[in-house]
Amino acid sequence: xxxxxxxxxxxxxxxxxxxxxxxxxxxxxxxxxxxxxxxxxxxxxxxxxxxxxxxxxxxxxxxxxxxxxxxxxxxxxxxxxxxxxxxxxxxxxxxxxxxxxxxxxxxxxxxxxxxxxxxxxxxxxxxxxxxxxxxxxxxxxxxxxxxxxxxxxxxxxxxxxxxxxxxxxxxxxxxxxxxxxxxxxxxxxxxxxxxxxxxxxxxxxxxxxxxxxxxxxxxxxxxxxxxxxxxxxxxxxxxxxxxxxxxxxxxxxxxxxxxxxxxxxxxxxxxxxxxxxxxxxxxxxxxxxxxxxxxxxx
Amino acid sequence: xxxxxxxxxxxxxxxxxxxxxxxxxxxxxxxxxxxxxxxxxxxxxxxxxxxxxxxxxxxxxxxxxxxxxxxxxxxxxxxxxxxxxxxxxxxxxxxxxxxxxxxxxxxxxxxxxxxxxxxxxxxxxxxxxxxxxxxxxxxxxxxxxxxxxxxxxxxxxxxxxxxxxxxxxxxxxxxxxxxxxxxxxxxxxxxxxxxxxxxxxxxxxxxxxxxxxxxxxxxxxxxxxxxxxxxxxxxxxxxxxxxxxxxxxxxxxxxxxxxxxxxxxxxxxxxxxxxxxxxxxxxxxxxxxxxxxxxxxx
Amino acid sequence: xxxxxxxxxxxxxxxxxxxxxxxxxxxxxxxxxxxxxxxxxxxxxxxxxxxxxxxxxxxxxxxxxxxxxxxxxxxxxxxxxxxxxxxxxxxxxxxxxxxxxxxxxxxxxxxxxxxxxxxxxxxxxxxxxxxxxxxxxxxxxxxxxxxxxxxxxxxxxxxxxxxxxxxxxxxxxxxxxxxxxxxxxxxxxxxxxxxxxxxxxxxxxxxxxxxxxxxxxxxxxxxxxxxxxxxxxxxxxxxxxxxxxxxxxxxxxxxxxxxxxxxxxxxxxxxxxxxxxxxxxxxxxxxxxxxxxxxxxx
Numbered sequence: 016x017x018x019x020x021x022x023x024x025x026x027x028x029x030x031x032x033x034x035x036x037x038x039x040x041x042x043x044x045x046x047x048x049x050x051x052x053x054x055x056x057x058x059x060x061x062x063x064x065x066x067x068x069x070x071x072x073x074x075x076x077x078x079x080x081x082x083x084x085x086x087x088x089x090x091x092x093x094x095x096x097x098x099x100x101x102x103x104x105x106x107x108x109x110x111x112x113x114x115x116x117x118x119x120x121x122x123x124x125x126x127x128x129x130x131x132x133x134x135x136x137x138x139x140x141x142x143x144x145x146x147x148x149x150x151x152x153x154x155x156x157x158x159x160x161x162x163x164x165x166x167x168x169x170x171x172x173x174x175x176x177x178x179x180x181x182x183x184x185x186x187x188x189x190x191x192x193x194x195x196x197x198x199x200x201x202x203x204x205x206x207x208x209x210x211x212x213x214x215x216x217x218x219x220x221x222x223x224x225x226x227x228x229x230x231x232x233x234x235x236x237x238x239x240x241x242x243x244x245x246x247x248x249x250x251x252x253x254x255x256x257x258x259x260x261x262x263x264x265x266x267x268x269x270x271x272x273x274x275x276x277x278x279x280x281x282x283x284x285x286x287x288x289x290x291x292x293x294x295x296x297x298x299x300x301x302x303x304x305x306x307x308x309x310x311x312x313x
Numbered sequence: 314x315x316x317x318x319x320x321x322x323x324x325x326x327x328x329x330x331x332x333x334x335x336x337x338x339x340x341x342x343x344x345x346x347x348x349x350x351x352x353x354x355x356x357x358x359x360x361x362x363x364x365x366x367x368x369x370x371x372x373x374x375x376x377x378x379x380x381x382x383x384x385x386x387x388x389x390x391x392x393x394x395x396x397x398x399x400x401x402x403x404x405x406x407x408x409x410x411x412x413x414x415x416x417x418x419x420x421x422x423x424x425x426x427x428x429x430x431x432x433x434x435x436x437x438x439x440x441x442x443x444x445x446x447x448x449x450x451x452x453x454x455x456x457x458x459x460x461x462x463x464x465x466x467x468x469x470x471x472x473x474x475x476x477x478x479x480x481x482x483x484x485x486x487x488x489x490x491x492x493x494x495x496x497x498x499x500x501x502x503x504x505x506x507x508x509x510x511x512x513x514x515x516x517x518x519x520x521x522x523x524x525x526x527x528x529x530x531x532x533x534x535x536x537x538x539x540x541x542x543x544x545x546x547x548x549x550x551x552x553x554x555x556x557x558x559x560x561x562x563x564x565x566x567x568x569x570x571x572x573x574x575x576x577x578x579x580x581x582x583x584x585x586x587x588x589x590x591x592x593x594x595x596x597x598x599x600x601x602x603x604x605x606x607x608x609x610x611x
Numbered sequence: 612x613x614x615x616x617x618x619x620x621x622x623x624x625x626x627x628x629x630x631x632x633x634x635x636x637x638x639x640x641x642x643x644x645x646x647x648x649x650x651x652x653x654x655x656x657x658x659x660x661x662x663x664x665x666x667x668x669x670x671x672x673x674x675x676x677x678x679x680x681x682x683x684x685x686x687x688x689x690x691x692x693x694x695x696x697x698x699x700x701x702x703x704x705x706x707x708x709x710x711x712x713x714x715x716x717x718x719x720x721x722x723x724x725x726x727x728x729x730x731x732x733x734x735x736x737x738x739x740x741x742x743x744x745x746x747x748x749x750x751x752x753x754x755x756x757x758x759x760x761x762x763x764x765x766x767x768x769x770x771x772x773x774x775x776x777x778x779x780x781x782x783x784x785x786x787x788x789x790x791x792x793x794x795x796x797x798x799x800x801x802x803x804x805x806x807x808x809x810x811x812x813x814x815x816x817x818x819x820x821x822x823x824x825x826x827x828x829x830x831x832x833x834x835x836x837x838x839x840x841x842x843x844x845x846x847x848x849x850x851x852x853x854x855x856x857x858x859x860x861x862x863x864x865x866x867x868x869x870x871x872x873x874x875x876x877x878x879x880x881x882x883x884x885x886x887x888x889x890x891x892x893x894x895x896x897x898x899x900x901x902x903x904x905x906x907x908x909x
Contacts, residue, residue, distance in 0.1 A: 055663075067353075067379050067402075104663075107667040276388040
């Protein structure tokens with residue numbers, strides 16, 4: 016693997032190979048095998064979590080980090096092209112982690128970079144490291160990826176993490192339940208793809224009746240930036256909120272995932288239930304990113 | 314010591330133990346005993362000096378740093394709770410240095426963090442690392458902490474560093490002189506506490522007559538943000554300005570402290586006098602923070 | 612060399628010595644001889660490229676970096692003087708790299724710093740590390756610095772890099788061609804200096820007729836901030852744009868330099884020609900800055 020741009024057409028063995036490497040990172044203390052290597056974090060759009068997760072992964076492996084984030088990137092403001100910025104960063108660093116608001120930007124960066132490029136989110140397109148950590152966490156919590164009952168809940172229209180994850184489900188054929196507020200349903204194109212790949216799915220307005228069947232609930236943030244007022248947002252979100260009551264009929268091994276940050280999609284009282292798994296998921300991000308850095312840099 | 318949240322109820326032996334450790338750090342070259350450790354600097358409110366002082370201390374001890382500061386912290390903007398942010402940072406790092414505008418925020422962070430939390434200022438509440446470096450510097454310059462004649466000058470109403478420092482004086486019983494412009498006097502609650510602890514104090518409008526008695530003058534910034542216009546500010550500040558003339562009758566060993574940054578509370582001509590000790594104080598911040606990091610991380 | 616403030620009056624041997632050191636850094640893998648050293652990057656004015664280039668150089672040599680950039684420097688906002696900020700940074704770090712919008716600021720910083728100060732641009736005055744990497748790149752591409760035919764193209768009025776570079780030409784006596792849009796010509800003072808130093812030069816409105824004679828074309832950005840509208844800017848810039856057609860009559864060894872970032876001063880089709888040398892130039896910045904750091908820190 017030279018770059019990590021997308022999990023969309025990633026072969027199943029490549030995915031599983033990365034998850035296995037992440038497993039080794041989780042089970043053994045980090046070795047400083049990236050000593051002397053530098054990762055450039057090029058965040059044209061801010062993201063504290065993804066950026067710090069990569070920085071931590073790099074430093075735990077003995078490497079170091081340079082970079083910029085939206086607030087302080089000035090060459091772009093001066094009108095520099097993405098290609099020129101990446102060309103320069105590729106001179107400084109041994110690998111580039113890029114987040115950029117435009118779809119296809121990571122692929123464009125890879126074209127001009129002679130160093131590995133890792134896509135940390137290119138607009139509404141792909142967020143492959145998030146998808147890999149999601150798959151890792153599903154497998155870890157369920158012991159397998161095949162044939163699971165998975166509910167996707169929340170803003171399925173804009174949620175990049177959901178779209179990115181769904182593409183990889185082609186390999187694992189879960190039974191999918193789509194639960195979204197009116198107006199935030201999964202786009203038709205995505206539904207057509209699920210059909211084309213023979214993935215069974217159904218659309219729902221509420222979670223209640225489905226909970227007993229589920230192995231995984233994957234929640235996403237319903238951004239209040241998308242609503243005119245906070246009250247409208249609160250009303251709309253309420254039926255999709257995960258609460259201890261909702262989870263009463265759940266299987267013991269049901270696990271709840273969320274890419275975080277969360278707003279009020281999950282009642283904090285859920286945090287203490289064995290079903291809550293979003294913090295483990297976040298922690299797994301470190302091991303998956305260590306695996307990715309090790310893969311592209313050694 | 315698990316967390317460092319406050320010096321308010323810190324036992325005298327704990328304070329003195331930390332000052333002794335800082336002393337060792339000042340006297341011997343740093344050893345890289347925090348190698349492989351990561352400190353997260355979570356600055357919800359900006360503070361170049363405190364942040365860089367901690368970063369330097371960590372790096373001098375062989376550790377590394379990740380973090381964010383107000384300008385680039387996006388998860389909070391997306392509505393993430395402080396607790397969630399801290400939970401995630403505690404997954405990434407081995408210790409957390411937090412500055413946050415709300416009182417009690419550091420204690421809240423400590424509740425959800427399984428890694429040590431160091432309070433770098435929580436609103437107008439506490440700034441324990443500043444207090445410890447102040448005490449270190451007083452002891453270093455005077456050879457003792459007990460029974461000193463100490464003047465506190467400037468904005469005693471809002472000055473967090475002054476409030477934080479005063480609490481620890483319970484252990485050392487100095488004679489206190491409070492010199493503040495009208496409207497910026499020490500709040501009644503603080504005066505009551507001094508009385509309750511049997512600390513002798515008096516309030517003054519000017520410094521002149523007191524100078525000959527003093528061992529320490531502790532100045533604070535009178536923020537011009539608090540005034541309608543700069544001229545009003547300049548007029549108000551003038552009588553509280555430390556000048557070479559003012560210091561003529563001073564004891565040879567009088568030392569002037571200031572948490573910095575300073576505006577014009579201190580005439581630059583004072584910098585060259587033996588009384589000026591604010592830059593030594595700032596430098597001592599490094600050793601005190603090295604001591605704190607070593608204490609919570611090893 | 613204690614500080615690096617200016618290349619203006621730098622002796623020829625000092626310049627050549629630094630270029631030779633940079634050469635060694637380019638030819639051999641970096642040695643971690645700055646281990647345990649800390650560089651403070653104090654960027655009162657933002658500059659991603661210069662800042663990251665220094666950070667990379669420092670880290671490649673085993674050192675580490677602390678610092679701030681405009682967006683997050685708060686002590687200045689609180690009214691702290693440049694001198695006080697530098698005094699504190701000099702306590703934290705082993706060397707200081709400063710960029711500041713005011714002319715003379717780096718020299719002022721050096722006055723109060725007991726650690727080496729490296730000027731990374733002080734207003735329209737000096738940018739010595741850029742000048743040294745420009746000279747390094749000219750020498751590398753032409754095999755010599757003396758007696759070259761050099762065209763300076765673009766905004767010669769405001770371009771700090773051009774002014775800084777011209778001062779050093781006193782040592783190498785090139786034949787200079789000045790090509791600037793109306794209103795952006797080299798200031799009279801600079802022309803007088805060229806005359807005083809006996810440097811042959813001529814002013815031109817277009818490049819066409821000169822191209823066959825040239826060894827170096829040094830382009831600078833024509834900032835569109837300086838124009839009322841983008842169309843006016845585009846029209847004005849067009850005749851100064853470097854294109855493959857323009858370069859047809861060029862000598863095989865003509866090399867094009869640009870301090871970057873570029874806007875549309877250079878047709879991207881030029882990137883593939885052997886004449887394009889601006890990315891090599893940028894890469895050379897790393898080696899030159901390694902040489903500078905090694906010089907002031909060891």
